[in-house]
Amino acid sequence: MSERFLTHQVENQPPSLLPYDAFSTDLPLREALAREGGGWAQAQVQAYGVLAGGEMMALGVQANENRPTFKPVDHYGHRIDEVEFHPAYHRLMELGTQHGVSGFAWRHADSEGAHVARAALMYLHYQADQGTSCPLTMTYACVPALQQAPELARDWLPRIVSTDYDGSHRLAWLKAGNTIGMGMTEKQGGSDVRSNTTRATPIGDGLYELVGHKWFFSAPMCDAFLVLAQAEAGLTCFLLPRFAPDGSLNAVRIQRLKNKLGDWSNASSEVEFQGAVAWRVGDEGRGVATILQMVALTRQDCLIGSAALMRQALVQAWHHVRHRRAFGRTLSEQPLMRNVIADLALESEAATALTFRVARAIDAGAFDEGEAALARVITALGKYWVCKRATPFVNEAQECLGGIGYVEDSPLPRLLRQAPLNSIWEGSGNIQCLDVLRALQREPACRAAYFRELLAARGGHVLLDAEILRLETLLGGDPTQLEGQSRLLAERMTLALQAALLIRHGDAAIADSFCQSRLGHQHGLAFGTLPAAAPTAHLLERAWPA
Incomplete structure (x- = not known):
């Protein structure tokens, strides 16, 4: 082609992110896995992180571009009620099953932290594809309910916790x-x-x-x-x-x-x-009591999924702004963009910390009544708040990419479409808030377990100490007035819990920034409104370690 027809060269665009190691590049995940008792499974999780940031990302694109189709009858007119999936879907299911998204925790049920390790596998899988996470979640979560029918359990559970996937339409x-x-x-x-x-x-x-x-x-x-x-x-x-x-x-x-x-x-x-x-x-x-044993675990996975969406949206935004230049500097060098990304990173850290604390409570709840009581409260809290935060989070990350973040060639539109689902599935926000209120009012052990978790961080930050006193007063008031305020109550309880977790994790800069912005109200209603003293550089370094 003649040079006079060359209109432009493509420049000032980020290189491809893929493939990347979704585990090694995620410092908060690595810390949470070790801290909450799943560090012994790091090799398995590490291997899945390589797949999740590579082959599985491409498979997720294919599986979403080729939606399932319904075949009610065969070519002779016989009713078959079959749904056909793209091969990418089956490959994702195969990888998820082989690596333990559905069965790892049950195959290692005697090992402390097995559900924590399995949560890390789900967290990685969900970043690559969200749809296959649904059947993998339900297969994982059905086990406690099926154990209520010993004969069925003996027959079905060996196949349910297997590493084999068979998507064929047969017995x-x-x-x-x-x-x-x-x-x-x-x-x-x-x-x-x-x-x-x-x-x-x-x-x-x-x-x-x-x-x-x-x-x-x-x-x-x-x-x-x-x-x-x-x-x-x-x-x-x-x-x-x-x-x-x-x-x-x-x-x-x-x-x-x-x-x-x-x-x-x-x-x-x-x-x-x-x-x-x-x-x-x-x-x-x-029936309700029986299936709620399954629902407790599927709700946990709603929380894991939303935390994973946040992480993947953050990764996409941070990758873009580190390579894109405007007004003579990379976007990542510009103070306002750094505030936005740092704020997203802080929200993601808090979501991840809560997610894996819930996983540990579920893991330990089998033999520790206090942890079981804690799980009943904080699973609903996390399911409400983190799932509620996911949609504005993903939208803010999408804005970091500008117009291309709104185009289907980018992963962000799919993440944005997916983000509201976890708030709706397995009980919407109101249901979660009412469940929290019910647990606190009917089960004294749940209230005691929740405040025990907060009090373990007392003295770590003056703003958390003050919030603990306010929550104690609020919950000690007229219970008839709490139902209409239970969303606000759940929000405050979750923020206090996230603050307590970050304080106890030992990174004083992260904990102080969260307390100042979320508890001290030195933060606007939008992301990117951290106070001037926030540890922006530290947050960005943790978001993608050099």
Whole structure:
């Protein structure tokens, strides 16, 4: 081509970030893994970090560009209710299963910190692809509920915690590994699952026949699903296999796939049960209590997912501003941009610290009643606040890239579409806040455990000490006035907890900056409003160590 037609050369654009090691470059994650008891699994997590920042990032793009498709019948007209996924989806599921996103904690159940290590694996996986995290989460989280049915557990759990992934459309018991989904929500009830109308009738041999519907039925190609239905004694939990025990396709009729804002690599569906057969899990009438053992873990993963979204958005923004120049300097040298990135880094650090403290409480809760009580409160707190912060966080990171952050060639649009989901899934914000209030009012051990965590940091910062006194006064007031204020209460409780964790972690500059900005109100309503004395350079160095 003649030089007179060369309009420009591409310059002043960042080099490709990929591939990169998503574990080694994440100092807060490395510290949290070691601090909360999962350091013994560093080699496994390190290996997954290399994959997550490399091959899996490319797979995530492919899986989201090629959404699942619904095949209700075969070419002869036989009903098959099959959902087809792109090969990238299956490869992501295979990697996640092999490396332990679904089964690591249960295969190492006798090792302290197993759930912490598994949380790190999920945190890395979620940065590469969010949709496959859904079935991996549910497969991980179903174990405590299934243990309420010992015979089913003996049959199913070896396949559920396996390192083998088999995405084929065939009988679960012919596979080396199984995935598990769930279905609770119905049209008329939403979060109020006690209003479910699906009926369950015993038909012998321990089986029930289910007739009804589910408005949200996640990952419909899983091998089985934990669902709720009304039995004679009330709402009951069931294990519903995709294929009936006689080998026939179970009577679960997919009506359509949801046309979702994000989460495109995964399928969510509406289904009808037209005499589908299922096994009871737990006692009749105890369905909510049974499935809540699963929900406690899926809510933890909402928290992990939102913290992971924050981290990945921060990585994308920081990479861009370190290489992009404007007005004679790189963006990363300009004071206002440094404030924005440092503020995002501080928010991400606090989210990561809370996430892994929740994982340790869940891990230790099996043998420590105090940790179990703490987990009941701080899982809901984290699920509320960190998930709520993810959307504005990702949007701020997107703005750091300017116009290209709004274009689908960049990862930021997908992260932004994904960010609201964790606030909605597994109980929206109001549900989490009411759960916190209920735990504090009905279980004295939960309140004691929460304040014990705060008091361990007393004396570390005057602003936290003052906030502890205010929270004690607030919670000692008229309980009838707290429900309408429970969002504000949950927010303040979470910020105080994050401050306490950062103080105890020993980085005085980080802890002081968080206390001054979040508890001392030396911060605006937008990111990038840290006070002038904030340790900006220190925060940026921790965000991506040289």
